[in-house]
Amino acid sequence: MRGILFGRSESRPVPGNAAEWVVRMRSGSLDKGARGQIQRWMNAAPDNARELLRAEAAWRLSGLLENDTEVQHELAELDALGATPAGMDATYRWRHALPRLAYAAATIVLAAVGIMLWLQNSPQTHTTLRGEQRVITLADNSTITLNTDTRLQVKFSAGAREITLQRGEALFQVARDAARPFIVYAGRGTTRAVGTRFNVLALDNGVTVSVLEGRVEVTSHELPRRTSTPRRAESSPTVSVSRLLDAGESVAYAQDGELLVPEPAYASPERIAAWSEGKLRFDAWPLDRAVREYNRYVAKPIRLDSPAVADLPISGVFRVGDAGAFVAALRELVDGQVVDDGTALRLTGK
Amino acid sequence: MLKSFVQRLGRSSADCEDIVQEAYLRLLESSRRGRAPRSPVGYLLVIARNLVAEAGRRSAREERRGRALQVLNAQLDPASPSPEELAFVEQSRQRLTQALRALPVRARRVFLLHRYRALRHIEIAVRLGVTVRTVERDIACALSRLKDALSEGDPP
Numbered sequence: 001m002r003g004i005l006f007g008r009s010e011s012r013p014v015p016g017n018a019a020e021w022v023v024r025m026r027s028g029s030l031d032k033g034a035r036g037q038i039q040r041w042m043n044a045a046p047d048n049a050r051e052l053l054r055a056e057a058a059w060r061l062s063g064l065l066e067n068d069t070e071v072q073h074e075l076a077e078l079d080a081l082g083a084t085p086a087g088m089d090a091t092y093r094w095r096h097a098l099p100r101l102a103y104a105a106a107t108i109v110l111a112a113v114g115i116m117l118w119l120q121n122s123p124q125t126h127t128t129l130r131g132e133q134r135v136i137t138l139a140d141n142s143t144i145t146l147n148t149d150t151r152l153q154v155k156f157s158a159g160a161r162e163i164t165l166q167r168g169e170a171l172f173q174v175a176r177d178a179a180r181p182f183i184v185y186a187g188r189g190t191t192r193a194v195g196t197r198f199n200v201l202a203l204d205n206g207v208t209v210s211v212l213e214g215r216v217e218v219t220s221h222e223l224p225r226r227t228s229t230p231r232r233a234e235s236s237p238t239v240s241v242s243r244l245l246d247a248g249e250s251v252a253y254a255q256d257g258e259l260l261v262p263e264p265a266y267a268s269p270e271r272i273a274a275w276s277e278g279k280l281r282f283d284a285w286p287l288d289r290a291v292r293e294y295n296r297y298v299a300k301p302i303r304l305d306s307p308a309v310a311d312l313p314i315s316g317v318f319r320v321g322d323a324g325a326f327v328a329a330l331r332e333l334v335d336g337q338v339v340d341d342g343t344a345l346r347l348t349g350k
Numbered sequence: 351m352l353k354s355f356v357q358r359l360g361r362s363s364a365d366c367e368d369i370v371q372e373a374y375l376r377l378l379e380s381s382r383r384g385r386a387p388r389s390p391v392g393y394l395l396v397i398a399r400n401l402v403a404e405a406g407r408r409s410a411r412e413e414r415r416g417r418a419l420q421v422l423n424a425q426l427d428p429a430s431p432s433p434e435e436l437a438f439v440e441q442s443r444q445r446l447t448q449a450l451r452a453l454p455v456r457a458r459r460v461f462l463l464h465r466y467r468a469l470r471h472i473e474i475a476v477r478l479g480v481t482v483r484t485v486e487r488d489i490a491c492a493l494s495r496l497k498d499a500l501s502e503g504d505p506p
Contacts, residue, residue, distance in 0.1 A: 019494035023486060027471060051497075058497040059465075064443045065450065066466050075462055078477075 018051035022059055036179055039158045127151045128168070131297045131321050133278055138175075142182065145171040145276050148297040148320065156180075168296075169201040171276050174214075184209075188238075188257035189220035198245075199272045206260060210250035210267045218243050222257035265289060278320045284313040287333070291347075294318075294326055300340075302327070306349035309334045442500060449499030453492055460485050461492035 021038055042049045065071050128134050128146045135145045139156055146152065150168025154161075161177070163170075165186040174182045176195025184191040186200050187207040196214025200207065209218050219242040241259055243251050250267035252260040265271065265285055274281035280297070282290045288310035295301040297320050304310055314333055318326045327345060331338055336349040450458060459478060463469045464485075469477070471485045478485075 017490070017494060019497060020486075020490040022493060023490045027486070054501060055493055055497045058446075058493055058500055061442045061500065062446055062465055062493075062496055064439065065446055068443075068447060070447070071450070071462060071466065074458070075466055078459060078463060078467075 018048065018055040019058075021052055022055040026059070032179065039179075043159065124154045125151065126154065130299050133275075133320065140175045140177055140180070142175045143173045145173075147171070147275050165200050165202050165207075167202055169199065169275070171197070171199045171212075171272060173197045187220075187253065187255060188223070189218060189253045192217045192219070201266055204255075206252055206254040208250060208252040208262045208266045209245065210262070210269065210272060211245045211247050212269060212272065213247050215244060215246050218245060218251050218253075220253035220257045220259055222253075222259070274317065275320075280318045280320060280326070282314050282316055282318075284315050286310065287312045287314050287330075290314045291330075297321070298323060300344060302330070302338075302345045302347055305346050306334075306336070309336070309347075309349040445499045445502060446496055449496050450492075453495060456480070457488040457492045460488035464489050 021041065024034065025038075038052075042052065126134070126136055126144070126146060128148060128150045130149045132149075133145065133147055135143055136154075137143050138154060138161070140161060142161070144152070144154075144163070147169035150170055151166040152168075152170055153164040153166070155164075156162070157180075159180060161180050161182045163172070163182070163184045165184055170184075172182070172184065172193070174193050174196050178194055182193045182195075184193075184200050186202045186209075189207055189209075191198065191200060191209050193214065193216040196216055197212040198214075198216050199210045199212065201210075209216070219240055222239045222241060238257065243259070245251060248269070250262045252262035252267070254260055265283075268283070270283065271281055280294060282293075285293070288304055291302050291304055300323075312333060314329070316329060318329070327338055330347055334347065334349040336347060339346045339348070450461075453461070456478070460474055460480075463474045463477070464471070471482050471489075474480075474485045475482045480488075
């Protein structure tokens, strides 16, 4: 029996119209292959999705005719032909359904309004404030850990899971779904993964992508350089460069999309592991960079007033939010003073 | 064995709702990009109603649908459907009735048994003495005609 079912469904030709798809959708659960087929079919022409909705709507609206005299008459004839009349039940149901029909009609339009409102708000946006960190779990069980001062949007569709990292940093633990690549847009580049764990850091001066597990593809869209032959900016095409990154590798690209060698400090797996646990970790970081990193987490930044101390190496692990410990360490390191001027903590070396 | 086979054929599918929802989202996407969905508002409304009514099941989707539902509940007045809503339902009913009448006899019977008696393809096939494949084709054909009837007079 099972063999027959499989044989039949395998030899079935790919349905070419919306009504066939709806019939198939309603005849049982779809396997992954069938879902993929439907999605490819919807992608094939812009009107296909609309046709699918129309066919589905026709199916649902045809419920209006259940008590139609002609329909009931013909069904009674058919019941007389067949051995299993189920008419009593249907008639009973229908008599009690009339008040609900009015309700249903009312909900039709209002639901649409609700859906429209809801759709205007999608894709969903997630943000963290300075010093705040948060883990969100997505519909596919992927998780995103948002670091301090981060804003990203999540948009899931049939063909892709798309995240737009507008600012800040996020660590992605991606659930495997070969049919829907997981794509992170940040700056002028995209990072594409199927199932993996990777970190994306978007700062003002560029984006750094680091892979912890699995493999991702990073594509940056480089703005055209100014060349000796003057060209109008609009007509100059962007150049796309792609890199495949394996676990432990990282890449960076600048604001204009140019691929860069990532700063090891930003790309280091230790730093990423530390921040995802709410800690700042510095392994012999130059002081100015450590301060810049620290400032990402706090409302009141630290300013280095003496350039002489900028290159001093600093090491240590600090809890996010524990400003006191970091400032104390700085004071000790530079043997200087910290003055709060209201908007910033100014650090002066001796 | 036979029982589970039949259950499999008849089981309604969560995938179905997902796909409909995807199609709906796509359509709205394309309309937001400037390509207006030329289909009459009514179809979207019906789909929308069902999407909301069937809110549930999966976590994130559930959450989003739940939110839509909240918006709804705030506005819903089941006692007084608007004239437009009633007119839409009435027009649909008329168009569908005509389309059903115009169907070939076998296709109409197959469709009626499937739609209003909730019979499975294989049960219809046995009762009418045709193959399962014929039943499937007839249902699709009938549905396709109903779909076209609903769009009659709308811009293509």
